Amino acid sequence: MKINTVAVKKQVIRLGEKTREVNIFFLGIGEFFLFARRMAKETFSLDFEFSEFLRQCFQIGYKTLPLISVTGLIMGLVLTIQSRPVLVDFGAVSMLPGMVALSIIREMGPVITALICAGKIGSGMGAELGSMKVSEQIDAMEVSSTHPIRFLVVTRVLAATLMVPILVLYADALGILGSWAGANLKESVTFVLFFSQAFRVVEFMDFLPAVIKTFFFGAVIGLVGCYKGYSAGYGTESVGKAANSAVVLASLLVIIVDLIAVQITDMLL
C-alpha cells in the first residue's frame, strides 16, 4: 500500500497546531494563576493605595448605578409580568411577591447584576489597562519601582469585590420594586402589603449564600479584567482583544462560580 506522504505531513502539521493551541490554553491558565498569586501577595503589603481604592470604588460603584437601576427595575417587572398568568391559572397569585422576591434575591439579582458588571467593569478594566500597556505606562511604573500591581490591580480587584455585592443588593431592592410596579399593572396592591408578602417567604439563609457568592463574582470580574488588560500585547488591536476577552471570560466564570456556589449551598442547607 502506498502511503500518501503529503496527506500525512498535513495531518502532522494540523496535529502540531492543535498541540500548540492546547499548550497556549494551559499556559494561559498558568499565567492567570501566577498573576492572581502576585496580586494576592501585593494585597497584603503595608503600602495600600487607599485613595486609588476609593477612586475605583467610585468608578465601579457610582458610575454603574444608572445601568444597574434600569436593569434591576426591568428584571422585577418582567419576571412579574411573565409569572403572573401561570400563578393565576393555579390560583396562587398571592404567592407572586414571595416567588419573585425569592428568585431575585437567590439567583436573578446576583447573576444578572454580575453579568452586567462583567460587561461594564470587566471591559473597562481590560481596555484601560490594555491601553496603558500599549502606551508603555505599565512598563514605566514597573521600571520606576512604583508597584503597578499594587496600584492598578489590587485596588481594582478589591473595589470590584466590595462594590459588586452592594450593587447586587441595590439591584435586588429595585427588582422587588419593579415587581410591585408589575403587579400593579393588573391589580392594585399596596406597597406595604406587597413587601410584607414578599419578605414573609424570604429568610436570612436565602440572603446569606447569595450575598457571599457576589463577593466571588466581584473578585472574578476584577481579576479577569485586570489580567486581560495587564497581559495585553503591544499593538492597538490588543486593547480591543483584551476588553473583549475580559467580558467573555468574566461572564463565563461568573456562571461557573454561580454553579459551584449553588452546589455548595444545596449541600449545606
Add this chain to the structure above:
Amino acid sequence: MFKNETVIPVSTKIPDLVIEINNLSKGFAALQVLKNLSLKVFDGENLVVLGKSGSGKSVLIKCIVRLLNPDKGTITVLGENVNELKDKGLATLREKIGFLFQSGALYDSMTIKQNLEFPLRRIKKKLTTKERDEKIEEVLENVGLADTSHKMPSELSGGMRKRASLARTIVVDPIIMLYDEPTTGLDPVTSDGISALINDIQKKSQTSSIIITHDIECARATADRIIMLKDGEIYTEGNINDFENSTDEVIQSFFKQKA
C-alpha cells in the same frame, strides 16, 4: 579603537563600572535580536548606542532593567546581577535607574504634577508635602515646564511631553539614566533642546547614561562614547570623531543618511 575594544573615557583614573553586560543574547521566537553582546558603562559617562531600527537597541536597555529577561548572558548593574535579583532587590535597584521611554509613557489619567508626584511619593517616602511640591516645581522648571503642572499630558505637544517624561524620570534622582530614542519624532530644534537637557542632567546629577538613538545630532551632542549595533551585535565602538572619520561603508552610509 574599533571592534570589541572598550574605550575608557578620558580621565586621570580608571572610572568605576556602573553597568557590565557579558555575552547577552535575546531572541523572540525564531528571531535572534541580540547575539552575545558585551559592553561596559563607566561612572559618569554618556554612552550612545547607535543602530538602525530592529538592531536590538531598545531590547538591550529593556534587558538592563529586566523588563525583558535575557536568554543568555549576565547583566551587572551597580554591582548587582540583575538576572538573579529577587523582587525586592530588583525594586531597590530600579529606584536608582531612570528610564525614558520612546513614547514618553506619561500616565494619561494624571496631570503633569501628579505624574511627577506618583514615583516621588512612593520612592522618597520621607519627603513632606511641601518638600515634594518644591522638588516637583524645581524639576519642572529645569526642563522648562514650570507652568504646565496642572495640565494633562494630552494638552501638551510632543516635545513638552518628552520633557515632562524626562522630569518624571529625574525627579527621584536616579544614578543611571536609560534613554530610549529621546529625540525620535521631534523637530530639530526640540531635539537639540532634549539633547541639551540630557547633558544638563549628566552634569548636575553626575548620572551615567545609555542613550539609544539613531539621531546623529543627538549622538554628537551627548556622546562620550558610541557603540554601533548591527544585527544584534556590536559593530563598532569609538567616539564621535572616530565615527565621522571612519571609511567603513556601513558607518558612512549611516552618517550620510542622517546628514
